């Protein structure tokens with residue numbers, strides 16, 4: 506028996522086997538959830554369909570989160586097929602490459618700022634609004650993915666740090682808004698993991714190496730570890746947790762210096 510038996514979960518953000526969303530979907534599947542997935546564009550469609558098949562699902566829908574029409578159609582389809590929804594996982598982030606390479610003051614453009622905030626932060630609210638009616642009376646749970654670059658300055662993370670700060674504030678406002686309906690909203694703040702999105706950050710390899718040295722656990726985290734925490738947070742086991750950012754970062758955020766002398 507799994508902690509998510511009988512739950513219907515939409516996971517947005519599967520792009521490759523390395524995606525955090527893939528680790529989350531795997532964990533949700535192992536805990537008994539029924540899955541629906543989305544793909545950002547036609548290029549990713551067949552790959553996402555392959556993942557869905559491996560989790561015994563044929564529920565795969567297009568969804569570019571910058572397009573309100575596609576978001577509305579996605580939830581219409583879910584309502585038709587399932588008549589409700591228990592879990593929404595938002596594991597989406599984007600900023601133009603030139604924003605993530607160089608001095609923050611110099612490289613942060615108005616357009617880049619808008620795009621990073623639209624795709625990486627606003628999209629959570631847009632999806633949550635459509636999920637809300639489907640989650641009535643079912644103790645719904647919404648989860649997003651963030652990074653400690655919202656709180657600490659990390660070289661080249663730049664405008665994504667601002668977007669993540671906005672995303673984390675959205676989690677608190679959404680939790681307050683939907684809490685009276687029994688819907689919980691939380692974020693997982695993961696340590697660095699090598700994925701497609703992460704490879705767009707110029708100093709990402711250095712982030713991985715620094716993290717490994719500085720964490721109490723002296724290593725980086727895996728998508729499986731993030732997935733297991735996501736399964737807990739979206740389950741009824743976490744029924745008292747909402748509006749929170751839970752760190753799955755091997756302890757990095759508490760450390761001011763490397764614990765071991767070089």
Ligand code: NAD
Nearest residue numbers: 518520524525545569570597598650652697698700701702
């Ligand atoms: P990834 O590249 O595997 O996933 C990013 C996803 O965002 C992809 O599925 C992509 O299709 C989707 N996406 C981008 N623009 C979109 C759009 N307009 N519409 C729909 N989908 C869109 O990378 P990931 O690292 O798994 O990223 C997932 C989330 O985890 C992001 O929010 C990221 O910021 C966050 N995160 C990543 C790390 C890390 O080190 N990898 C650490 C903490 C948080």
